[in-house]
Amino acid sequence: MSEESFDAIIVGAGLAGCVAAYVLAKEGADVLVIERGNYAGSKNMTGGRLYAHSLEKIIPGFAKEAPIERKVTKEKVTFLTDDTGVTLDYHNGRDQTAVEESYTLLRGDFDQWLMGKAEEVGAQFITGIRVEEILTQDGKVIGVKADGDELTAKSVILAEGVNPVLGEQLGMVKRVKSDAMAVGAKELIELPQKVIQDRFNLNDDEGCAWLFAGSPANGLMGGGFIYTNKSSVSLGIVCGLHDIGSSDKTVPQMLEDFKNHAMIKPLIEGGKLIEYSGHVVPEAGIHMVPKLVDDGVLITGDAAGFCLNIGYTVRGMDLAIASGEAAAKAVLAAREKNDFSAQGLSSYQTLLEDSFIMKDLKLYKELPKFMENPRIFNEYPKMVADIMQSMFTVDGTPSQPIRKTLMKHCKEVGYMNLIKDGIKGVTSI
Amino acid sequence: MSEVVNVDVKLGVNKFHVDEGHPHIILKDNPDMNEYRKLVNACPAGLYKLEDDGSIRFDSAGCLECGTCKFLCGETILEKWEYPRGTFGIEYRYG
Ligand SMILES: Cc1cc2nc3c(=O)[nH]c(=O)nc-3n(C[C@H](O)[C@H](O)[C@H](O)COP(=O)(O)OP(=O)(O)OC[C@H]3O[C@@H](n4cnc5c(N)ncnc54)[C@H](O)[C@@H]3O)c2cc1C
Ligand code: SF4
Numbered sequence: 398m399s400e401e402s403f404d405a406i407i408v409g410a411g412l413a414g415c416v417a418a419y420v421l422a423k424e425g426a427d428v429l430v431i432e433r434g435n436y437a438g439s440k441n442m443t444g445g446r447l448y449a450h451s452l453e454k455i456i457p458g459f460a461k462e463a464p465i466e467r468k469v470t471k472e473k474v475t476f477l478t479d480d481t482g483v484t485l486d487y488h489n490g491r492d493q494t495a496v497e498e499s500y501t502l503l504r505g506d507f508d509q510w511l512m513g514k515a516e517e518v519g520a521q522f523i524t525g526i527r528v529e530e531i532l533t534q535d536g537k538v539i540g541v542k543a544d545g546d547e548l549t550a551k552s553v554i555l556a557e558g559v560n561p562v563l564g565e566q567l568g569m570v571k572r573v574k575s576d577a578m579a580v581g582a583k584e585l586i587e588l589p590q591k592v593i594q595d596r597f598n599l600n601d602d603e604g605c606a607w608l609f610a611g612s613p614a615n616g617l618m619g620g621g622f623i624y625t626n627k628s629s630v631s632l633g634i635v636c637g638l639h640d641i642g643s644s645d646k647t648v649p650q651m652l653e654d655f656k657n658h659a660m661i662k663p664l665i666e667g668g669k670l671i672e673y674s675g676h677v678v679p680e681a682g683i684h685m686v687p688k689l690v691d692d693g694v695l696i697t698g699d700a701a702g703f704c705l706n707i708g709y710t711v712r713g714m715d716l717a718i719a720s721g722e723a724a725a726k727a728v729l730a731a732r733e734k735n736d737f738s739a740q741g742l743s744s745y746q747t748l749l750e751d752s753f754i755m756k757d758l759k760l761y762k763e764l765p766k767f768m769e770n771p772r773i774f775n776e777y778p779k780m781v782a783d784i785m786q787s788m789f790t791v792d793g794t795p796s797q798p799i800r801k802t803l804m805k806h807c808k809e810v811g812y813m814n815l816i817k818d819g820i821k822g823v824t825s826i
Numbered sequence: 827m828s829e830v831v832n833v834d835v836k837l838g839v840n841k842f843h844v845d846e847g848h849p850h851i852i853l854k855d856n857p858d859m860n861e862y863r864k865l866v867n868a869c870p871a872g873l874y875k876l877e878d879d880g881s882i883r884f885d886s887a888g889c890l891e892c893g894t895c896k897f898l899c900g901e902t903i904l905e906k907w908e909y910p911r912g913t914f915g916i917e918y919r920y921g
Contacts, residue, residue, distance in 0.1 A: 433912045440891060442921040504921030525913040544912065560893035562909065575898045582870035584836070585920050629920070638898055642864040649872050653831035672920045673836035675870030675890035677897060 403427045405728050406541055406550040408528045408563060410437035412714055413698030414556030415511040416455060416721035417728075422520035424729050429550070430512070430520060431543055433527040438508030441558070442583060442674040444711055445503070445624030445631040446606050450496045451719040456514065458495065464506040466626035467604025469499045471597065475660070477611040477621070481782035482660040501604045501624045501631070503585075531555075531563050531694070537738070538567070538693035551737045553694045554724050556717075559677045561687075561700035569696060570687040576639030577681030579619060579706065582652050583633030586668035590628045596664050597625050608710050611778030613655040615646045618774055621655045622710070623664070630665060632656060635678055635711060648675075678711050679704045683758040689749070690742050695724045703754055705761055716754050723748040763821075772818060776810045783809070833872035837888045844887045845914035851886040851895070852905040861902045868894050890916055 405421055407414045410432035421428045434440040446469060452459050460468075472487040512522055530542040531553060540549035555564050564570035588596075597605045605625045613621030618637035623630060634652050646654070655661060679685060685702035689695065697703070697720040704713035727745035731737045749755050787802040807815055862882060865874040871890050875883040889910075896907040909915070 433909055435913055435917060438921055439917045440915070442918055505919050508921075527909055527912040560896065560909075572900065573897070578894075578897045580868055580870060580892060580894045638868060638894065641868045641898070642860070644867050647831075647867045647872065648870050649831045649833045649836075652870075653829070657829075670836060670839055672918065673833075673840055673890075674916075674918060674921065675892040675894070677893040 402540075403429045403548070403550040404732055405429075405552045405554055405725075406431065406548060407554045407556055408541065409556035409558060409698075409700075410434075410508060410512055410522065410524070411441050411556055411558055411698060411717065412508065412511065413700075413717040413721035413724075414554070415508060415515050416452070416718045417554050417556060417697060417725040418520035418522075419511070419515040419518060420455065420722050420725035421728060422515055422518045425519075426729065426732060428515075428520045429548070430515070430522045431526050431528050431541065432522065432524045435525050436509055437512035437522070437524070438504045438506070439524075441504040441508055442581075442676050443502075443504055443714060444581065444583065444622050444633060444635075445501045445626070446499055447502050447507075448499045448712065448715040451715045451722070453496050455718070455722055460495065460498070460500060463502075463510050465500040465502050466624075467501045467599070467602055469501060469606045470603040471599065471605040471607075473605065473607040475607070475609045475611075476778035476781045477609045477613060477658065477660070478779050478782050479612050480659070481786070482658075483778075483781045483785050499606070501606070501626055503626060503629075503631075528557075528563060531567055533567075536692060538691065551693070552728050552731065552742065554721075554728070555694065555696045555700050556698050556721060556724075557700050559679050559699040559704075561696070564687060564696055564700050567691070567694065569689075569691060569694070570700065573679075573681055573685045573702075576637070577679070577685050579635050579637045579678040579680050580641075580648055580675065581633055581635045581678050581711070582648055582675045583631055583673070584652065584656070584670055585626075585629050585631055585672040585674070586665050587629045587671045588665070588668045592667070593625050593628065593630065599625065609655070611774060612658070613651060614774060615644050615651050615654075617641065617644060620710075620774070623661075629671065630668065632661075632665065635706075637680065678706060679713075680706045682706070682764065683755075683762050686758070690727075690739050690745050692739050693737050693742075695727060695742060695745050697721050697724045703758070705757060707761065707764065716757075719752055719754055720749065723752065723754075770818060770821075772810065772814060780806050780810050831872075833870075834888075837871060840890075841917045841919060842887065843914045843917060845910050848911065848914075849886045850906075850908050850910045850915070851884075851889065853882075853884055853903055854905045857882070857903040861899045864898055865895050865903065868898055870894065
C-alpha cells in the first residue's frame, strides 16, 4: 500500500472529473486524477453544445481562452420525414451575458484544456491508467487499485461517465434497463470555414445548433443534430434503445440516411469525414440517479445519471461541470471537519438539491415516459409536413379554408391523441 | 433511401490502439439470437455481424467503447465487458 494519501482521488478526466480537480486543488487540497485514455478527452465525445453557465461561475471568462469552436447564435429545429422538412429558425442577435451564452466544442481539445487548468492550480493527473477496482475497508472506500498498484485517499470521486463500472462494483449504481438508455453516433465532417459560414448563414465566430425530430431515428425515440464548428460540422443521431430490436435499420444506417436526406446532403457536400464516434446517453433522468454518497465516495456527472434528454436534444455537460463542483465542495467541507464518512460528505446531496441539477431533473421527471410515445417521432412530423404541403400547394382545384385543412390533418392523428399528448406533453415539461 | 452504409470505412479514419490478444469484450458461446439481433441493429460500429449463412461474427477491434451492447444485452450475450486496458482502444482526436 502506498504511503501517500490524497484528499481525493478522482476517477475519470471528463468534464466532471476535471472540474472537481480544479475546484479542490484551487483550495489547496491534494488531488489525483486517474484517466484511462492517453489524454483527457481521448475517450469522450458529445453532440457539441455547452451551455456556459456552470463553467462560467467557476472560471469566469473561460470562453476567451478555452478552445471553443463557435458561439451559438442560430437555433433551428426541423421536423423531418423521409422526404420533407419543416423548420423553425431562430436568429439570436441580442446581447447575452456570459452566463447565458452557449458554445459548440470538441472534447478532444476542450477536456485537455480543462485538465491543464486544474494542473495549473496544483492537481496531479495520470493518464493511460485504467482504475480496476475501488478499495474498501470495513465498508468504507479507502482508495483505488489501478495497474496492480494500490493508492489510498480520504475520498474517491467517481467521474467515470455513463458506463459506471466502478459504481456498479460498489453496489451504489444499479444497472438500469436498456430502455433508459439511448445510443448516439456522430460524424465529424471537415469543411472550409468559409463554406460553413456560407451554407449555414453565419458571421465569423457565430455558430448554429440544429436539431431534427422525426425520421433520423427511423421513427424510434430520438433525433438528429448538427452543430457547426470552426472548420467542421458535428453531425449525428441519438436513438432510444428500448425498441431497437424491431427497427428495420441499424444505427449506422440511420445516420447514413440522415446524412443523405435531401435537406442535409447539400450542407455537407464535399466535406471529408475525419472521425466517427459513438456513445451511450443516459436518458431516464431522475429515475436513474443512484446512491450519490457513501463512506469515502461520491458519484458525479453521467455516472450519476445527471443528463437531460429533452426530446431531440441532450444536455449533460453543464450538469457534469456543476456536479463536479458540488462534489469538490463537499470534499472540502469534509476536509475541514476531517470526516469523510457519508455523513461528513453529505453536503454533496444538499448542494445538488439546491442547484439547477436536481431542480431540472425533477422538472423533467415525466418527460422520458412521454417520449416513448411513438406518435411524437412518427406522426407529428408527418402531420406538420402535410399541413405545410397543403398550404403551399396550388394546383387549380378550389382552395379550402386553412382551418379546414388543419383540421383534416389533425384528424388523421386523432383529436383525442392530440389532446392527450398535448396535455401530457405540457405537464411533463 | 440511400446506399447501404459501410461502417468499416468510417472506422478506418479513427485512431485505435488495439490490444492484440486481449479482447475487452467476449461473447458467450451460444448467444441468444434474438438478443444478438438487437446488437446487430444497435452497435454504432457495426461489430455484431450476421453472415449470409446465419452464423455470427464479432470482433472487438474497432469498438468505440460506447457501452451500448453492455446495457442492451449484458448477461444474455456477453461473457465479459470491460474497458480496454489503459492507453489501448479508441483515441478520439476530436470527440
Ligand atoms: C451523441 C451525444 C450527444 C450529446 N450532446 C450533448 C450536448 O450537445 N450538450 C451537452 O451538454 N451534453 C451532450 N451530451 C451529454 C454529454 O456528452 C455528457 O453528459 C458528458 O460528457 C458527461 O461528462 P462526464 O464528465 O460525466 O463523463 P465523460 O465525459 O464520459 O468522462 C468520463 C471519463 O472517465 C474515464 N474513465 C471511465 N472509467 C475509467 C476507469 N475505470 N479508469 C480511468 N478512467 C476512466 C473515461 O475515459 C472518461 O474520460 C451528449 C452525449 C452524446 C452521447
Ligand atoms: S461497446 Fe459499443 S461499439 Fe463497442 S461493441 Fe459494444 S456496442 Fe459496439
